Amino acid sequence: MKSRGEWGVFWPLNIIPYAYNETSAQTYFPLTQKEAIKRGFRWRDEKDAPPDVEKIVPADRLPDTIDETPDDVLGWAIECAATKRPFRIIKQELDFYRRMRLPLPRIHPEERHLRRMALRNSYTLWERECSNCKKAIQTTYQPSRPEIVYCEQCYLSAVY
Numbered sequence: 461m462k463s464r465g466e467w468g469v470f471w472p473l474n475i476i477p478y479a480y481n482e483t484s485a486q487t488y489f490p491l492t493q494k495e496a497i498k499r500g501f502r503w504r505d506e507k508d509a510p511p512d513v514e515k516i517v518p519a520d521r522l523p524d525t526i527d528e529t530p531d532d533v534l535g536w537a538i539e540c541a542a543t544k545r546p547f548r549i550i551k552q553e554l555d556f557y558r559r560m561r562l563p564l565p566r567i568h569p570e571e572r573h574l575r576r577m578a579l580r581n582s583y584t585l586w587e588r589e590c591s592n593c594k595k596a597i598q599t600t601y602q603p604s605r606p607e608i609v610y611c612e613q614c615y616l617s618a619v620y
Contacts, residue, residue: 479501480503487574510546597609
């Protein structure tokens with residue numbers, strides 16, 4: 461590989477097995493469908509095959525508590541309250557909800573993941589001053605945010 465100049469070079473885009481929007485890259489470095497295709501990536505339209513289940517239950521018709529949830533929920537699909545995409549509950553998941561005394565989720569797992577990702581800081585670095593010594597630092601907290609930010613030296617002094 462080194463002699464052919466292939467060492468350290470990523471695979472050609474035409475042999476990558478997943479579409480761009482099916483990977484973590486879309487979560488951390490989002491692209492529109494048009495941008496992804498322009499860069500040579502494949503794109504998967506979000507069309508799920510109809511679930512092979514006894515019935516599809518709208519999320520608002522689910523039992524309010526886990527105690528009211530029947531075992532046959534494992535044979536149902538739940539229609540997401542936000543996206544209308546169907547999803548299923550597996551036995552291990554149902555066991556977990558029962559053990560933790562949690563109601564069934566009303567939101568599709570991918571939508572829940574996207575909502576969690578929206579809560580994280582961006583990967584943009586901002587120039588700010590250390591709140592203690594006023595040294596210039598880079599942080600993921602925007603200058604308009606109220607968080608106190610320290611340079612490494614002031615942070616280590618404060619915690620040790």
